[in-house]
Amino acid sequence: MTTKAQLENLQKLCDQFKEDIEAVITQMGQDSDLDELVKLERKFDFYTKKLNKYEEKLNFLKNQSDSSDSPNTKHTIVQKLSKINFCTPKEIVNYILKDFLGKKGGLALFLLQNTSLMRGDLCVAEIQYRLSSNSYGRFKYCPIDPLLRPDISDERSLLNAIADYFKPIEPDPNEQKYAQKIIEKIVESVQGGSIIFFDFSNWDSITDTDNDNDYQLLSWFIKNFCKPLKEKHQDICKSYSWVKFLLFISLSSTISESYNELSWFCDSVDNFCNNVNDFESLKIPELPLSNWEETDIDDWLQEVYGLSKLESKKIAQKIYRLSNHGIPVTVCSKLEKSLAKLVKA
Secondary structure (H helix, E strand, O other): OOOHHHHHHHHHHHHHHHHHHHHHHHHHHHOOOHHHHHHHHHHHHHHHHHHHHHHHHHHHHHOEOOOOOOEOHHHHHHHHHHHOOOHHHHHHHHHHHHHHHOOOOEEEEEEEOOHHHHOHHHHHHHHHHHHHHOOOOOEEEEEEOOOOOOOOOOHHHHHHHHHOOOOOOOOOOOHHHHHHHHHHHHHHHOOOOOEEEEEEOOHHHOOOOOOOHHHHHHHHHHHHHHHHHHHHHHHHOOOOOOOEEEEEEEOOOOOOHHHHOOOOEEOOHHHOOOOHHHOOOOOEEEOOOOOOOHHHHHHHHHHHHOOOHHHHHHHHHHHHHHOOOOOHHHHHHHHHHHHHHHOOO
């Protein structure tokens, strides 16, 4: 049986190794002696291996129920569903990060729509995981969901939600000055290779569908937060390379006509930028989400769960048929039920 004390002790160990890794990274940036750098690289490798070991054990224990020695199969399946097929969105993000931000770094925004039906949350989670895995501990994830924070309804409450990740920040009665304080705190927190990842989910749940406050608030946010943050990055890149500010904005429903009329919206990455000189980071390209093909499900079952070709094809055909030709939210639901009977996580 997993005890609370076990989880707390493992979490403390993980936190300690994260601090050790951050300390080593800081030293590596300050020390130019070759022999010392070799020693620091060895320390980095040692702490990273230890962190991975204890995080794996911690995650395993978290997935255990208090009455069973086996992990929560359903939870494990959900974690792996992001691997099915989000190739196009990932290619767009990689294209922008590599070809347009690159070593200089910068700010980029991305929009996803109809995420409830198309499981856009899994898409963002997969992108976040890939980036954090290669960030050497310099990745800060800032999820903001109005469904979990119903107090978010206007400029100030939105800024409060962001400020919670960069405490302490003294609020200012003026929203623009308050935004500037938060930006300054963000800038103070970065170093070479830092990635600040804002995940704004269910943005269209901020207000009732009867008014247009959600896109008006987004316009204000781009003008008064994203634009000044982009301008501040010009100062950052004088001292640090590879610093990136990424903002993913997800709408649970389909996009309204109001969004299409706004100057920052871009419905196609082809219309977003044609070359490096044309890149405009305050434009928001849409990351397209589509139904999954039967072959996507089949390949995933073989690769992730190691099923035989015959067994995976049989399940994939059934899931695809029952999910109205691969609607992601239905595929996920059907897979959870089918695999829970076949797979012991």
